[in-house]
Amino acid sequence: MAVTSGPNDLSSEMEVDAFRRLFPLRFHERHLLESLRPDGRPLGRARDTTLMLGAVASANGSAMAKIGSTTMLAAIKMEVMTPTAEAPDEGCIAIEFHMPPICSPLVRPGRPAEVAPVISKQLSDTILSSGMIDLKELCLVGGKAAWMAYLDIYCLDADGALFDAALLSAVAAFSHLQIPVVSLNDDGRIVIISEDNNGGAMKEKEPVNKEKIKLKLKSVPFSLTCVLHKKYILADPTSEEESIMETFLTVVLDSSFQLVSLNKPGGPGLTNSSAIQDCVTLTRQRVKELQKILNEAISDMEVD
């Protein structure tokens, strides 16, 4: 944590914590000179990431993702709906991102966080445009009934790279999702069969889908946010880094390294093509890491 002090520098006369608070930008730049960050990471490395599937027992699919201390809880609830006339053989996914006041001192009760609807929109754009989920798989009876998947993501601890953690938890929740068993009742309506009474009663009524099925996920998207400051690229910033160095770029790649989204919303710095290329390279490495973490979480789940 100690800063190597040079001559003519206030940092040699001041406590590290005081220097950090008074001159946050210089504090970070001194670290960058040493190719190190205040939490001891090299510039291009993301924080430790953990993933736990099935965190919410009452949901059809759920996951908790932690990147460093950024924590996201995602849960999916399935409901039967009538498909729209435009897409009679497709289901629907509704994604909502919540930032309750618990997650950060910047969010006040009663006043919703400004970034929450933006991240919500980016998440649904990314998940729907990536083609990860074939909406036709969510169809039950063409034109009559289809699944509506409500995905809610709660941010429990907002310590930077919110979109990355939210996307990871969303993807994990979809890979944990089990579509419940349903059957047609006498009125021709779809009813969900609860697990307790799937005895003789179920056999008479023909179930529409025989057993709990999992969605086939193809080309799963993963993302990495990088802060760009001068010539440095910092992968997976903490909220402190995000607030001090305000230019950031989020790259989303799918498992076959196709570009799903490259989002740089303004900010004080300009970005040239070579910096973007470097971010894409960092994201490629990160996609491999995240894929491994997701696969491990899934296999852990199956062992249980």
Add this chain to the structure above:
Amino acid sequence: MDSERKGGRGANQLRPVDCSRNVLSRAHGSASCSHGETRVLAAVYGPKAGTKKNENPEKACIEITWKPKTGQIGKPEKEFEMILKRTLENICLLTVHPNTTTSIIVQVVHDDGSLLPCAIHAACAALLDAGIPLKYLAVAICCCLTESGNILLDPSKLEEQKMKAFVCLVFPSSIHSVLPEGSISIGGESKGDGIITSLTHGVMRVEDYFQCVEQGRAAITPLSNILKKKLQSQSASNLSKAG
């Protein structure tokens, strides 16, 4: 290729751009900008004293209100507000008026594709009209990627819906048009290389993205020249009226 687009446009051909300043009487600065059928009205009020909560009081704060043509303000509008705010923070000299808030109201008059570029041009012109100090103008462009891998610039609404993917890019207006010929330094070229904002939608190859950046950048210089000419001619006519 020309026959592929409606209106007989070429792949790299933009729709006619128009931009007029000082269209509202009560606003401190206002502008109306149109790209073909897409039209956006922007008004600037401020700088007013004080910044909002959670904003840095050592810098000027920019506040955006995005009004859609119809309906309520939802998530897409919030996203546009955030992108526009951060893009304008890039081009404004925020340290000239610290601890002030400048509010910009963007009203969509008609959306026929490439809405964000049009809004950025309108907001820029309105800031200019209000006399807010700027580093440079932001020049924005939308690129569409067809299934066959061709790139179309400045897509209309119909083209946007049909496309596999699209990219929206904002560049600083090329300094080539400001500086006299021959005085472009190496430092300046690296600045011309920069991207202020990038937004993408849809799956594409990484190479396709960089191809879009190249094509977009090539279209920026003529576009920024047109915009500057439009804005300059108006300030000249205003001066002659005042004199």
